[in-house]
């Protein structure tokens with residue numbers, strides 16, 4: 027899965043929050059605002075939402091509800107949970123605005139859904155949000171996340187949402203331990219494929235299954251590639267997603283070359 031810690035602007039946002047809340051640093055609104063602005067310009071959704079909060083509360087900038095709504099909506103459209111939560115808050119306060127098209131409850135459920143999306147991709151800010159802002163317990167989050175992952179499976183290989191990416195393959199295959207999708211009432215979207223042996227716990231989209239999982243299975247069972255080698259390829263702290271796909275492709279390429287060579291024995295003359 028993608029390393030969220032590399033998201034542009036994320037580091038600046040984290041420091042901005044530290045300046046804002048006085049964590050590890052003296053409170054400094056000016057620095058908090060500047061870093062938030064920079065992180066927002068780099069496109070980090072949590073920072074874009076934060077700018078809205080600066081305007082809503084008149085912190086460091088003059089209070090301006092229209093600017094606040096503008097930033098909240100920008101972040102909301104990027105799927106940011108805090109922005110959805112802030113829009114829910116505005117609705118609850120009885121603030122009406124032509125662009126606030128969802129109901130209070132609608133924004134609230136989006137806040138939870140977006141947080142689970144982020145959490146699924148390893149974004150811990152979403153975890154803090156669920157605990158601190160939503161007041162969810164760890165057990166509740168575990169439960170929600172399990173349910174969410176089953177209904178919004180992400181491909182462990184390319185990191186895309188399986189359902190979005192695979193519309194044409196919707197009814198294709200159903201594997202082993204996905205049986206409990208049925209109990210969640212998702213009978214018609216059983217499209218996730220198990221990504222073994224590339225990832226020991228995870229799912230694959232159909233294109234990745236054909237392109238990587240099947241050939242890697244063959245390599246693995248023929249002893250051409252070891253468990254350790256596979257784990258090294260898929261190690262997300264060692265390799266970026268692009269890197270991993272490249273390494274998988276190379277391994278498959280070499281294997282195919284070897285097969286051709288084996289057939290041609292005793293060798294080309």
Ligand SMILES: [Zn+2]
Pocket residue numbers: 181182183184185186230231232233234235
């Ligand atoms: Zn994929």
